[in-house]
Structures are given as structure tokens and as C-alpha cells.
Amino acid sequence: MRANYQVNSGVQFRMLSEDQLEELFNGVLHVLEYTGLEVHHEEARGILSEAGADVDELRVRIPSHIVKKALALAPRSFTVFARDGNPDHDVHIGPGRAHFGPGPTCPNFIDIETQERRPYLKSDVPLVARTVDALPNIDFCESLGTVSDVHHELGALYEFAGMFPNTSKPIVAWSYDRFDSEGIHQIAVAEAGGQEAFERKPTYVHYCEPLSPLVSTFEAIDKLLFAARHRIPLIFTPCPIAGGTAPVTPAGIVVQAAAESWMGLVLAQAVCPGLPFIMGGVLSVMDMSQMILAYGAPELSLMMAGVTELAHYAGLPLWQTGGCTDSKTLDEQAAIEGSLSVYFSALTGGDLCHDVGYTESAMTGSVFQLAMMDEAIGYARRITRGIDVNEDTLAVDVIGNVGPNGHYLREKHTRRYYKTEFWYPNLCDRRNYEEWAQMGSQRMSDRSIGRVQDLLATHEPSAIKPETEQVIERVLAEAEERVKESA
Amino acid sequence: MSDILERLSTSILEGDADTAVELVQKSLDEGLAAKTILDDGMITGMNEVGARFRRGDMFVPEVLMSADAMSEGLKLLRPELAKSDVKMLGTVVLGTVKGDLHDIGKNLVGMMCEGAGFQVVNLGFDVPPEAFIEAIKEHQPELVGMSALLTTTMRAMGQTIKAIEEAGLRDKVKIMVGGAPVDQDFSDRIGSDGYGSNAVAASDLAKQLVGD
Numbered sequence: 102m103r104a105n106y107q108v109n110s111g112v113q114f115r116m117l118s119e120d121q122l123e124e125l126f127n128g129v130l131h132v133l134e135y136t137g138l139e140v141h142h143e144e145a146r147g148i149l150s151e152a153g154a155d156v157d158e159l160r161v162r163i164p165s166h167i168v169k170k171a172l173a174l175a176p177r178s179f180t181v182f183a184r185d186g187n188p189d190h191d192v193h194i195g196p197g198r199a200h201f202g203p204g205p206t207c208p209n210f211i212d213i214e215t216q217e218r219r220p221y222l223k224s225d226v227p228l229v230a231r232t233v234d235a236l237p238n239i240d241f242c243e244s245l246g247t248v249s250d251v252h253h254e255l256g257a258l259y260e261f262a263g264m265f266p267n268t269s270k271p272i273v274a275w276s277y278d279r280f281d282s283e284g285i286h287q288i289a290v291a292e293a294g295g296q297e298a299f300e301r302k303p304t305y306v307h308y309c310e311p312l313s314p315l316v317s318t319f320e321a322i323d324k325l326l327f328a329a330r331h332r333i334p335l336i337f338t339p340c341p342i343a344g345g346t347a348p349v350t351p352a353g354i355v356v357q358a359a360a361e362s363w364m365g366l367v368l369a370q371a372v373c374p375g376l377p378f379i380m381g382g383v384l385s386v387m388d389m390s391q392m393i394l395a396y397g398a399p400e401l402s403l404m405m406a407g408v409t410e411l412a413h414y415a416g417l418p419l420w421q422t423g424g425c426t427d428s429k430t431l432d433e434q435a436a437i438e439g440s441l442s443v444y445f446s447a448l449t450g451g452d453l454c455h456d457v458g459y460t461e462s463a464m465t466g467s468v469f470q471l472a473m474m475d476e477a478i479g480y481a482r483r484i485t486r487g488i489d490v491n492e493d494t495l496a497v498d499v500i501g502n503v504g505p506n507g508h509y510l511r512e513k514h515t516r517r518y519y520k521t522e523f524w525y526p527n528l529c530d531r532r533n534y535e536e537w538a539q540m541g542s543q544r545m546s547d548r549s550i551g552r553v554q555d556l557l558a559t560h561e562p563s564a565i566k567p568e569t570e571q572v573i574e575r576v577l578a579e580a581e582e583r584v585k586e587s588a
Numbered sequence: 589m590s591d592i593l594e595r596l597s598t599s600i601l602e603g604d605a606d607t608a609v610e611l612v613q614k615s616l617d618e619g620l621a622a623k624t625i626l627d628d629g630m631i632t633g634m635n636e637v638g639a640r641f642r643r644g645d646m647f648v649p650e651v652l653m654s655a656d657a658m659s660e661g662l663k664l665l666r667p668e669l670a671k672s673d674v675k676m677l678g679t680v681v682l683g684t685v686k687g688d689l690h691d692i693g694k695n696l697v698g699m700m701c702e703g704a705g706f707q708v709v710n711l712g713f714d715v716p717p718e719a720f721i722e723a724i725k726e727h728q729p730e731l732v733g734m735s736a737l738l739t740t741t742m743r744a745m746g747q748t749i750k751a752i753e754e755a756g757l758r759d760k761v762k763i764m765v766g767g768a769p770v771d772q773d774f775s776d777r778i779g780s781d782g783y784g785s786n787a788v789a790a791s792d793l794a795k796q797l798v799g800d
Contacts, residue, residue, distance in 0.1 A: 508692040511656070516649045533785045535772055 221246025226263030245466025337365030338381020421451025600633030603653025
């Protein structure tokens with residue numbers, strides 16, 4: 102037995118001190134209480150007023166005790182379930198657990214056959230979802246694009262309808278408006294076997310995005326209300342740009358983003374106390390020569406670490422960002438920017454890290470970047486898992502048995518641990534030169550492309566119920582009718 | 589393939605030495621020919637081990653367990669093979685060259701060659717050229733395998749090959765080399781017949797050099 106013995110499970114990473122976090126936390130409370138936000142939704146303003154907020158026309162200011170009450174209601178740990186009951190595909194959100202997945206809504210896509218950049222199509226959705234389903238280090242699904250070849254109001258609905266049958270990993274679903282949200286929810290509820298069954302085991306998370314600085318738009322709030330009333334786990338994530346739509350300093354953008362997200366938190370907890378709520382958002386710099394939000398900037402990782410630590414300090418999970426790049430192609434820049442942000446995100450334990458597979462500053466989704474990052478995530482996870490120290494792993498006896506000039510290859514101890522202690526790459530090449538040359542002298546990018554094509558040729562996700570397929574058809578047909586009528 | 593030989597092959601593949609020995613004994617008791625037991629039971633199993641290793645489906649510690657199972661089974665089978673005058677695939681003389689104390693890699697090559705059906709004479713490490721020459725004279729091997737781990741001792745491989753030439757024995761044997769700093773280019777430059785990048789590659793090379 103050991104007494105007074107402390108164990109570090111995994112690598113320890115901490116950027117901000119308790120004092121600094123307390124200061125950031127109080128900064129957020131101050132903004133919410135004294136500046137407040139514009140809330141462009143009359144019903145929501147009524148609910149917030151009822152909850153104790155000070156409503157002055159569009160402007161809503163929330164006293165800090167109301168915010169603290171909402172924080173206390175939201176769970177830190179919860180599970181988003183695989184639709185097919187496969188426990189390996191469940192996502193358990195909680196301290197020390199970093200999960201990864203793609204992002205939504207890129208206008209362009211790297212074609213899987215030709216590797217050419219072109220608009221994102223409906224037919225890309227199932228391929229992305231199947232790749233997500235197959236990759237071992239990708240935990241949840243988004244589509245990497247906005248479907249361009251359907252009616253312009255139905256992209257999000259077609260996207261969910263394409264993802265849901267092609268992966269049993271939890272989906273993070275965005276939508277244009279409440280109509281989309283309803284359609285999406287009908288599909289998930291059909292598979293779950295009813296609203297109650299869905300509430301017990303939710304299979305997707307609803308994603309809403311308010312506007313920076315300090316505006317809760319009608320659509321974002323309307324979708325939030327839908328999610329809260331149907332007890333759908335919720336992400337409320339702004340996308341402030343330092344120097345443009347948020348303060349230029351990392352501390353300042355963290356404070357503003359948290360205030361924007363927590364307006365959603367207070368509203369959601371007022372409607373549905375205890376609703377799983379994931380704080381956002383995506384924080385990065387405006388590149389002052391290119392006028393873009395830089396997805397490969399080191400400040401993205403720093404700001405995301407800051408907002409992650411603040412979320413955890415406040416007792417909330419966070420919607421992290423990483424595995425993305427400003428590069429236009431699957432090259433060294435893409436590998437550096439993607440891998441470093443993946444590693445940094447893994448160190449923070451940010452709960453759901455999205456945008457894996459974004460290239461060209463979120464203008465183009467790439468399933469090849471996603472596959473390359475799957476390798477980087479595996480690599481990062483081996484590092485963050487750290488080192489176990491106990492009597493068996495110390496191996497003092499084994500060292501004694503083998504002695505000078507012996508070897509460990511035959512030891513039971515070696516056989517017991519070599520598969521779990523060592524990380525085995527899928528894409529990184531460790532062959533000798535001759536074998537590598539014989540196999541076609543492939544670059545990392547070639548191997549990433551090859552892996553995606555292999556997985557798509559061989560991997561079959563589990564099927565959805567036949568009745569759910571019918572619901573999908575009906576939901577899409579009804580949506581087509583609706584847009585026809587409104588035109 | 590009979591059921592018992594198939595089980596023997598599986599026990600080798602799974603690295604289960606106890607079962608392998610038991611099944612070799614049982615096969616002999618049932619009157620199966622020693623050569624049949626070797627070729628259709630044990631070597632079949634080891635060939636599958638090699639194939640899986642090359643595909644990345646088996647790892648060195650598992651390969652070693654299979655090689656151990658093979659080696660235990662062979663201890664029992666060898667007197668019978670000698671009795672029926674069965675020739676092994678050939679004889680390999682192995683050693684780590686002069687000045688180099690590294691033993692493990694070369695031993696792995698020995699185990700894999702034995703698994704492939706060779707008779708292996710392991711000279712150990714820090715082996716001077718004269719000892720290689722003596723062993724060639726004594727054991728009449730088809731193959732000589734040399735290993736070095738250090739860039740400083742690689743040169744001893746070339747010197748050993750030269751000494752074998754000067755002793756008039758170079759055309760009696762094929763020579764293969766290996767070790768971390770060695771590559772195909774170095775192998776060509778010192779006049780060796782082949783280079784193996786790891787233990788499984790070395791046993792494949794050995795089979796290729798004896799024309800199996």
C-alpha cells in the first residue's frame with residue numbers, strides 16, 4: 102500500500118493561474134452585467150427578464166448572480182451516444198477527455214477522386230461521414246461543407262440526412278433555422294424510438310452561432326429555444342476575430358466570447374434546467390494583411406487554451422478548435438498548423454475539438470487533411486496519456502533478470518506492454534529506405550489520400566432502421582414542399 | 589494437410605511451444621515422416637509468421653515466441669531427421685564481426701533462419717575472420733551471415749570477406765550481411781551476396797540465396 106502518494110495521470114498542462122482565471126471570470130460577469138448584449142428575439146427577452154435579467158429594448162444585461170445560477174445548473178459531464186448502441190462510438194464528455202471531429206459549412210471541398218477544389222456537393226456528405234465513422238481518432242461527425250447543389254435553404258437538412266445513415270458516431274448538427282432543426286430532430290427521434298428515448302440517450306448536439314460582438318441573432322436564439330425545449334445538448338459558439346470583431350488581446354477576446362456564449366447559457370438553463378451546454382467559440386486573429394480569420398495561427402491555439410481553461414474553471418465543457426490550416430493543399434504547412442493545434446488542443450483537454458480537416462482558412466473542407474490529422478491526434482493522445490509508474494512498470498525485477506548484455510524481446514513483461522505502451526502509426530512511415538522506395542516513395546500526402554480511398558472502399562457503417570429511412574424521405578419531401586410554397 | 593499438422597502449424601503461429609512439442613511427438617508416434625512434419629507442419633507455420641510480420645500484422649515479440657516454439661519442436665525432430673538422412677534447407681554460419689559486441693539482432697536472424705528450415709551455427713559476437721574461416725571448413729555451410737551494429741565495425745565485414753577470399757573459400761559460400769548501419773549499397777561495395785534489413789528479410793534472403 103502507498104500512503105500520501107500523488108499520481109499524475111497524463112501530461113499536466115496549465116496556461117493560466119487560479120488568480121488569472123478568476124480575473125477573466127469576473128471580466129465576463131462584468132461585461133454581462135454592465136454592458137450586456139443585444140438579443141434579437143422578443144420571446145427570449147421575455148424569458149430572460151423573467152429569469153432576472155435587466156431588459157432595455159434590445160439590450161439585455163444579466164446580473165452576475167443569475168449567470169452563476171445558470172453555471173451551477175449546467176452539467177460538466179454527460180454522454181452523447183452512438184445511434185447504434187456501439188459503446189466505442191459514445192462520446193463521454195468530462196474532465197480530462199479531449200474529443201475530435203471535423204467542422205461544418207466550408208463552401209468548397211477537395212474532390213476525393215480527383216483531388217481538385219470545387220463546390221461542396223450533396224454526394225460528398227455520405228463520404229465524409231463514412232470516413233469519420235472509420236477513422237479511429239475521430240470521435241464525432243460534421244460534414245466539412247455546405248451542400249451547394251440543393252435549394253439554398255435546405256443545405257443543412259440534406260447534410261444531416263446524408264450524415265446520419267453513414268456514421269453511428271455522434272453528430273454535431275447546425276441548421277439555418279427552426280424548420281431545419283425540427284426536421285433534423287425528427288430523424289434522430291425516429292431512430293431513438295421516441296422523444297423520451299432520445300432524451301435518455303441523445304445522439305446529436307445542436308450547434309448555434311451568435312454574432313460578434315455581443316449580438317444574439319434571431320436565428321441563433323430561435324434554434325437555441327428549439328434545442329432547449331427538446332432537451333437536445335447544445336453548443337452556443339460565437340466566432341469573434343481578434344482585432345476585428347473582438348479585442349486584439351487574447352484575454353480580451355476570451356472575455357467577450359465567454360459573455361456571448363453565456364448569454365445562451367442563461368437562456369438555455371432558464372428554459373431547460375440542467376440542459377447539457379457546451380461553451381464556444383472559435384477564437385483567432387484577423388490577419389491584418391489578408392483580412393482573413395487565420396485558422397493556422399498560433400494565437401488560435403493560445404486563445405482556445407485560454408477559453409478552455411476558463412470554461413473548465415466555470416464548470417462547463419468547451420467546443421475546442423484544431424487540426425485546421427490556412428494552407429490550400431495537403432502540404433507541410435497543413436501538417437505543421439494542423440498537428441500543432443491538435444496537440445495543443447489535446448493538452449488542454451478541450452472537450453469537443455472541431456474543425457479538423459479545414460483548409461484554406463475554412464473555405465475548403467478536406468477529408469485528406471482529416472485523415473492526416475487522425476494520425477496527429479493518435480500521436481498527441483499517446484503523449485497526453487503520459488507514463489504509468491507502478492511496481493510492474495518500474496520493471497526493476499525484469500532489469501535484474503535480463504542483466505548486462507541480455508535482451509528484453511523475449512520477456513513476458515515486453516509482451517504484456519508493447520502493444521499498449523507503444524503507439525503504432527497508420528500513416529507515418531518507418532520503413533527503411535529500400536522498402537520505402539520499393540513501395541513507390543510515397544509522401545505523407547500520398548499515404549493520407551490512399552488511406553481515405555482504402556477506408557471508403559472497405560468500411561461499412563452500421564445501418565439505420567428502415568423506418569428512419571422513411572422518416573428521412575418524408576422530412577426532405579416536406580422541406581422541398583415548404584420552399585416551393587414560399588417561392 | 590492432416591489435422592494434426594494443421595494444429596502443429598497453428599501452435600507455431602501462436603508461439604505455443606508446449607503444444608508444438610506435444611504435437612511433434614504425437615506426429616512421430618503416429619508414424620508421420622520427420623520431413624513431412626517439418627515441411628507441412630512447422631515450416632508452414634513459420635512461413636505464415638513471416639508473411640504476417642511483413643504485412644505488419646505480427647510484431648517482433650510474437651515472432652520470437654513462434655521461433656522459440658519452432659526451435660523447441662526441432663530439438664525433438666532433429667535426431668529423426670538425421671536418422672532418415674533428410675537434408676535441412678542448408679547450413680548458415682552466423683556471427684557478429686570482430687570488435688562488435690552486439691548479439692541480439694544476429695540471434696534473431698538465427699532464430700528466423702532456423703524457423704525457415706536452416707541448420708544454424710551461431711558463432712556469437714566479436715568473431716575474428718579466422719573463426720569464420722574455421723567454421724566454413726568445419727561445417728561446410730551454404731551461407732555465411734555477418735552482422736555489425738556500429739559504423740566503426742562495419743569495415744570488419746569487408747575485411748572478413750577479403751580473408752574468406754584469400755583462404756580460397758569465397759566460391760564455396762554465399763555471404764549475407766546486416767545490421768543497423770548497413771544498407772544495400774554497402775553490401776554491394778564489400779562484395780557480399782545480399783543484405784537483409786531485418787530478421788525476417790534476412791531469412792527470406794537466405795532462402796533466396798540457396799535457391800529455395
